[in-house]
Amino acid sequence: MVSNRLPGQVDESTREFSRRGLMKLVGAAGAGLGLGSHDLGGVKPVAAATSSPTIIDDFEDGGLSEYEADPNNSDVDMSGVNVTSSQPKNGSLSLEIDAVEAEFISTSGLNAYPAAGDTFRVWIRTTGGVDETNFTYGVQSHTDRYFVRLSEVNDRVALYRYENDSSTQLSESDSGFSLSPDTWYQIEIDWQTDGTHTVTVYDDTKTQVTQTSATDTTWNSGGIGFDAYIYSSGTKVWYDYAVIGDDSGNGGESSGGLIEGFEHNDLSDYYSFDRGASGASIVNSPVDGGSYALELSGTTTEMINTASLDGYSQLDGYPQPGDTFSYHFRTPDAAGSANFTYGVQDHENRYYISTDFDEDEFYLFTYKSGNSTHLGGESGITYETGVWYEVEITWATDGTHTARLIHPSNGEIASGTMSDSTFTSKGIGFDAYLSSGESVYFDHVTSGLLQKLGMFEDGLDGWTTNGDHQLTQVSESAEPGGVTQGSFGLDVQTGTSLAQIENTQRFQNADCLGAPYLVADVDSSTTQRRISIWSLDTTGVMGVQLRSPPSSDSPSGHRDTQRGICLPWRTLHSIILSGSSSSAILATSHQTPTSITPGSSGSIIFDSPTAPLSTRHVR
Structure with a gap:
């Protein structure tokens, strides 16, 4: 990426912003x-x-005491069923089923259970070639329930009624899409009061993969459960974050979820560097919440993490059109410049917010095929040293991008707006253009300001x-x-x-x-x-x-x-x-x-x- 220090006078015609811009959006x-209920003049x-998300089970309690294995199936082996920290989708724990046949249900003890009229969701991930795993709902007993079956090896999603210990397929989708191992998918079930069941599968970027539906009115409420029929070593299934309503911050609507706090304490597994890897490190001071922050120092550094970057661990979600999100930065010497990038497709295609400490600027840019275009922002800003600033960005679905620079004591001190719809959600990144002895810190990237x-x-x-x-x-x-x-x-x-x-x-x-x-x-x-x-x-x-x-x-x-x-x-x-x-x-x-x-x-x-x-x- 070229330097964001712009020569000459800024073109005022491109500066479509106001300090109140974000308020208006x-x-x-x-x-x-x-x-509550109040009388308003008659x-x-x-x-x-109710439509706000309600957690059914996120497995953060670390146990499965609310579930019962099928006592009548002698092939069920619960020894491979655990709550683990190895592959969480949300939070720090998830359910893991490792190379066993497992059938278990819950009809009491969880926070909530779905019923007709609800839309509910659960995340699933497989590895090793999984043929059959089920998420069950409307559970009356071990022998009476609905279930959604996902077959990764056969690229198939199907809906069943299981009644009196006998399965009836209600609908399926098995063409026009593919399912990949080691990928989080979200199963969404829209259970209407007229008995319509619509099953939609999304990938981790909330892109629809496939959908199938059927009508059945046998049950209108009940418990939930999980099944897996996997027998080979290295074959596993993970489930996480089952909720009723909007899956806030986890592929659904916005919620204020943490995208990046650097608590993983690992840059090499998460970030691809275009340059300057030697200038990047995770430090434990200063921080803005949590135990760690990112420090960029002494050189030019450009680093990204995207949902499609092979060989790197993904973050917990990425900003997308319709979101408002924020990040925090701090400079100890108010020298050099630093960028936060989003909508990242690759190293040469993304949006970025530039904070230029030398030129006293706060600007919004597009970066397409390696070329930067300045489209909005303010100059004449005095950056203080040793202060954690917040930048809030509203990325509207019509392509309007509005950013606010917020001082922790003085509130909003600058803002800017640009309009561009080229990119959608894929990733975030951090840049710095620094000389020896200069540094900048980033921390606490969150998404989901808008409910x-x-x-x-x-x-x-x-x-x-x-x-x-x-x-x-x-x-x-x-x-x-x-x-x-x-x-x-x-x-x-x-x-x-x-x-x-x-x-x-x-x-x-x-x-x-x-x-x-x-x-x-x-x-x-x-x-x-x-x-x-x-x-x-x-x-x-x-x-x-x-x-x-x-x-x-x-x-x-x-x-x-x-x-x-x-x-x-x-x-x-x-x-x-x-x-x-x-x-x-x-x-x-x-x-x-x-x-x-x-x-x-x-x-x-x-x-x-x-x-x-x-x-x-x-x-």
Whole structure:
């Protein structure tokens, strides 16, 4: 990578940023919305469906006391079944089945069990040529249950009903894809209340591998279990992180998970160096959480870790479009420059954030085929020595990249924005351009600031309403101006009273104190009305208008929906929509929305609500 010290004057036309840029992107739907039931001027709260991730079993307790082996199968050998630290997907432990026939179930004692109406997930990894291993659910007993069978050697995924000790295949997928050993795959099961079972397999980058589905209503709840039929030495199966709901930070939606903290204390197994390996080391001081940090010193160093890099250990997930993530750095002498890279395809294709201590710059770059292009950022920054700075990056699905430079005491001191959609998630990396005696430290790379509150691709995502109002899923083809991400949005068809939409469970992981802001796309172009988004707290009404009504000459389907920013609030309760000129507000449990009045009926499109989760508090 070429030096990021840019000669001459910066082209102001490329500097699309503001110090409030991230607030406008990450601000919003979140912090603590929906706490309990409160009367908001006659608008009654309504129940919401649970959609935040609930751990079934992550094996972090180190034992299997909640499980029972099949006592009626004399071939079952549990001696090869253990909880191990050799191949964890999430956390430090996972379930290992080593060269034995094993069948075991749990119907009580775990944190939760899936039921019809749930979407649940589990990670699986095989080695040595595994033909048959099963994840079972809806377990009534050892002889009555559903199971998903994965055959790595035959590239096959199948769904079965096992009833009265007899198996019936319900569906299978065995063509058009391949399964690889020594690779983590995620099995996702969408178990609908009408008896539809949809099994989807994803790879470690959340790319769909295959899918199969069937309908069966024999059972609608039950326990879980694991089977394996492997007999050759060196043949093993690992399972980890079984959850109900979004698999946060582990191939699913964002959660604030740790990507890299250097606690592995091993660079050679994890990083490929384009240059300067001698200048890289893991040190135990200074650190920003944990026991270790990365030090780059005295030379030019460029190093990467990607999901597709053969021969290297992978990290626990990588940033991808739709994520907000952060890293921390520190310089003892404020000399030289350093980069954090992401969206890494290889050494010559990636994005990077440059912190130039000599030139007092904070810039965003693309790096394509070995050529750097500066697209945003700020100069005139004074970097302090001996301070752990945080950089937060929001990588939007439309290709917008927004970064904030945060001082631990002074808050945001710089920001920048660029737009590029060339790369998607594959890896991260670190660069430094230093002279003898100069050094920089990196630590604590985390991902998942944004809690997704609904994408509406599969329905209403647990959102509900009150009174004479209706919620429906609306397609992009029907409302191109309102559906901003994916193929569907939420159509709020308001009646003549105040309309409340609520989803308390989707907000339970939002960071109320660290990032009290709401982001959502709201559009009322179908009714030509002004849209405002408000927050209320104990001091009264505050708000920032999102947009004026579209002009009469706006083209059909024009995307005039905007992301909004709210001022900070305290205890949020729900989102209130009205047919009046103030069409969208947020209300707290302390106040009633007396500043607006019910209006005429109409339709408001609501899409992509997200709530920020502050990674600064994740350790």
